[in-house]
Amino acid sequence: MMGASPGAGSPSAARHALHPANARRIRAVLGPTNTGKTHLAIERLLAHSSGIIGFPLRLLARENYERMVAAKGAGAVALITGEEKIVPPNARWFSCTVEAMPLDQRAEFVAVDEIQLCADPDRGHIFTDRLLHARGMVETMFLGAETIRPLLRRLVPGIEIDTRPRLSSLTHLGACKLTRLPPRSAIVAFSATEVYAIAELIRRRRGGCAVVMGQLSPRTRNAQVALYQEREVDYLVATDAIGMGLNMDVNHVAFAGLSKFDGMRARRLFPAEIAQIAGRAGRGMRDGTFGTAGTCPPVSEEVVEAVETHRFDPIERLFWRNSDLDFSNPEALLASLSRPPPLVGLTAGNEATDVLTLSSLAAVPDIRNLVRSSRATRLLWEACQIPDFRKLGDESHTRLCARIFTHVMRDQHVPESWMEAQIGGFTRIDGDIDSLMHRLSGIRVCAYIAARRDWVRNAPHWQERTRAVEDQLSDALHERLTARFVDRRAASLIRRLDESAEEDLLSAVTAQGEVVVEGHPVGRVAGLDLVADSASALPDQRLLLRAARRALRTEIPRRVQALTQAPDDAFAFSADGRFVEWDGGMIARLRGGDHLLRPRIDVMDNSFLDGAQKERIRAHLAQWLDRQVREAMAPLFAARAAVEADPTLRGILHRLEEQGGVVADSLSVPPALRARLKDLGVRIGRHAVLMPALLRPHAMRLRAILLAARTGRKLPDLPPPGAVSVPADGPHDAILAQLGWIAAGPVRLRLDIAEKLSGELRWRARNGPVPLPDGLPSRLGVRPEMVAAILKALDIPVRAARPLGASEYGPAAPAMLAVTQDARRRQRHRTAPAPHDGPPRPSGKAKGQAPIPTRTIIPRAPHPVPEGPFAALAVLKSPRR
Numbered sequence: 016m017m018g019a020s021p022g023a024g025s026p027s028a029a030r031h032a033l034h035p036a037n038a039r040r041i042r043a044v045l046g047p048t049n050t051g052k053t054h055l056a057i058e059r060l061l062a063h064s065s066g067i068i069g070f071p072l073r074l075l076a077r078e079n080y081e082r083m084v085a086a087k088g089a090g091a092v093a094l095i096t097g098e099e100k101i102v103p104p105n106a107r108w109f110s111c112t113v114e115a116m117p118l119d120q121r122a123e124f125v126a127v128d129e130i131q132l133c134a135d136p137d138r139g140h141i142f143t144d145r146l147l148h149a150r151g152m153v154e155t156m157f158l159g160a161e162t163i164r165p166l167l168r169r170l171v172p173g174i175e176i177d178t179r180p181r182l183s184s185l186t187h188l189g190a191c192k193l194t195r196l197p198p199r200s201a202i203v204a205f206s207a208t209e210v211y212a213i214a215e216l217i218r219r220r221r222g223g224c225a226v227v228m229g230q231l232s233p234r235t236r237n238a239q240v241a242l243y244q245e246r247e248v249d250y251l252v253a254t255d256a257i258g259m260g261l262n263m264d265v266n267h268v269a270f271a272g273l274s275k276f277d278g279m280r281a282r283r284l285f286p287a288e289i290a291q292i293a294g295r296a297g298r299g300m301r302d303g304t305f306g307t308a309g310t311c312p313p314v315s316e317e318v319v320e321a322v323e324t325h326r327f328d329p330i331e332r333l334f335w336r337n338s339d340l341d342f343s344n345p346e347a348l349l350a351s352l353s354r355p356p357p358l359v360g361l362t363a364g365n366e367a368t369d370v371l372t373l374s375s376l377a378a379v380p381d382i383r384n385l386v387r388s389s390r391a392t393r394l395l396w397e398a399c400q401i402p403d404f405r406k407l408g409d410e411s412h413t414r415l416c417a418r419i420f421t422h423v424m425r426d427q428h429v430p431e432s433w434m435e436a437q438i439g440g441f442t443r444i445d446g447d448i449d450s451l452m453h454r455l456s457g458i459r460v461c462a463y464i465a466a467r468r469d470w471v472r473n474a475p476h477w478q479e480r481t482r483a484v485e486d487q488l489s490d491a492l493h494e495r496l497t498a499r500f501v502d503r504r505a506a507s508l509i510r511r512l513d514e515s516a517e518e519d520l521l522s523a524v525t526a527q528g529e530v531v532v533e534g535h536p537v538g539r540v541a542g543l544d545l546v547a548d549s550a551s552a553l554p555d556q557r558l559l560l561r562a563a564r565r566a567l568r569t570e571i572p573r574r575v576q577a578l579t580q581a582p583d584d585a586f587a588f589s590a591d592g593r594f595v596e597w598d599g600g601m602i603a604r605l606r607g608g609d610h611l612l613r614p615r616i617d618v619m620d621n622s623f624l625d626g627a628q629k630e631r632i633r634a635h636l637a638q639w640l641d642r643q644v645r646e647a648m649a650p651l652f653a654a655r656a657a658v659e660a661d662p663t664l665r666g667i668l669h670r671l672e673e674q675g676g677v678v679a680d681s682l683s684v685p686p687a688l689r690a691r692l693k694d695l696g697v698r699i700g701r702h703a704v705l706m707p708a709l710l711r712p713h714a715m716r717l718r719a720i721l722l723a724a725r726t727g728r729k730l731p732d733l734p735p736p737g738a739v740s741v742p743a744d745g746p747h748d749a750i751l752a753q754l755g756w757i758a759a760g761p762v763r764l765r766l767d768i769a770e771k772l773s774g775e776l777r778w779r780a781r782n783g784p785v786p787l788p789d790g791l792p793s794r795l796g797v798r799p800e801m802v803a804a805i806l807k808a809l810d811i812p813v814r815a816a817r818p819l820g821a822s823e824y825g826p827a828a829p830a831m832l833a834v835t836q837d838a839r840r841r842q843r844h845r846t847a848p849a850p851h852d853g854p855p856r857p858s859g860k861a862k863g864q865a866p867i868p869t870r871t872i873i874p875r876a877p878h879p880v881p882e883g884p885f886a887a888l889a890v891l892k893s894p895r896r
Contacts (some may be wrong), residue, residue, distance in 0.1 A: 139334030222506030542600020588876025592730030
């Protein structure tokens, strides 16, 4: 709560100087906003030889002070607020906040603006006191809303009341999206968080906005308003502070909410408050409109009618606090502050900060020991009236008031070292918006103390010092607000869009491929098409893009020429393998052709290309693609050329070429032809015919792209380079099988690895069971428990490990590679009877010949296959056959 004027006299002296008996005329000028009431009061003020006018806000006092200085000169006009005191020796006209009006100053004219604030529960008692006691020697004028008329007649007998009509009409437009609000709109929110969020949205979608809040210093507020008034931005986002007489060129007021926190509770706005804020729209003879925006609920029809017709329920009570105080001691002072209102229509308001602070300090023993006179009690009360601009919500403000009182009582003045330390703590201009606003609140407290000449030595020095720091902080805050919430180029572009047609907009393409319209980037050229900038979600995007495409009419022929002369490494396949990319954009699509290795190239549809340009691009890309295929499939083409004269091998290579390097069949090929094919890089395996060179990552990816183009499917996620197995039953199993990944139980194995493993393990088990080789799981990239299923799928028999019996000791029998079918066939062949060279001879002897003995062949029993825990050792010790 603001206190009394620095240096003001006592209330009793004020009543003697400005008592109604000394006044000749008391007049009230009532009416809605935009009636010219303030303009009339300033004219009447300056028409008298002296005058005082009180405003509800420091911002308004400063604004009208500058108007008065322009009319009468700086030496004749004074400014008195809680934080500022500019009083030339010969000052005759005073612009003040209502709390700081110099009540001991005689003046011919006295005026109070927004007198309906007598009904404000927090500050109303100050306005009510001025209504009852502040009088000019010649003329007194109260300015306000029509709602206070009945109470004025009751409380101020003989008052003249003039009603002034609004100079323009005010019309309700209903709801509107925030991004669709017309230019010269003010959006009103009721918290700093809401203000920031809305301002950020307006910056992104409409180029920027000015920000006005009650916490801003006059310097920052004026700089922000200048952005709006000078049309650098077309939108203003503000709190309800704009409802108190801030005059700007606003055509439309949009409410982002219809409720506010009034310091005690959250409540809905009263119709008169809505009218006060909405009335900022339409100044002078220009009509205005109001409505809602964003998530704000609609305004009821009753409220709309009241605002448009300016008819509201009259104020029933004014808030009052006794100003004839007893300074005998703190208890007497508190009792006099609690005195009940003397007249009907007056009531006590909310308990103010100064009274709460006084109650708290009056109970502190150290303070009680210092308060032993009426002078000390008055000083304590004045210290308690230091405004709590910071609103930290703790005891820091109470401690500050106690310190000031203690210093002045004990030392006669506040120490200069303390003032310097306090001010020095707020001189930093770094940090974000909230940090700067917090420092501004702190320096305002210092400025209030510095304005008390009876509290500080060399008051002009400290006033200048605090003013300099406030100016620095204000400038820094303005820069932060502008940097965060204003994009001047975007705002200028939007204004041009609002005023111009497509043909009037200047557009061009930079050397880096950025497309600009009126100097604002709206997209870039990717390949041969325009890609809009998604981060620049500006309105009238279609108009912008039409203007941007106009610039591409001359750019595209140049890019076609560059494309047809570009080297091979300038082109690439898209991530999904279906498109060809150049310079960051897709320019052609791959489709299946008459041969797997010869897909079709279709140039992407593009409104900038004619038929001849498309054909030039297609021919160039076809040549590029052919070179890519021949490079990746070079082993296959070399082998195909080498067997051109051999019809037997030519058929095998033809099938390989048709299927891209892998034929998923096992062919019966004589050993001599197998050797020739092996020399050409072709392997005839148990599972397929393949070229291992085509299973390398580069060749495999190209083969996958060609297969995807042929089938019209999306390119599968290929296994990473170096992988030898992938999980089976994936979404792209069919293509993986064609690429050379054979199904092996729970996984798919790369075909060359599967063939190599099959041959190696069969060779190891050619003479009988042997243990599985070490490191097989890591070699296949699988878990150990998956190995048996993989080998079974490859038709390699495995005997599972046998656990030890109850009476057996030693290591368990390991898993064994069982005897393969090939080994069994070889064993049967070795144990069969030796074939005879001729028919069998008779067993008897011939006449005259000795008997010929018959050779008996005893088959050799096969070596028994060992079992049990020492099976592996027995196999190793058995003699080779």
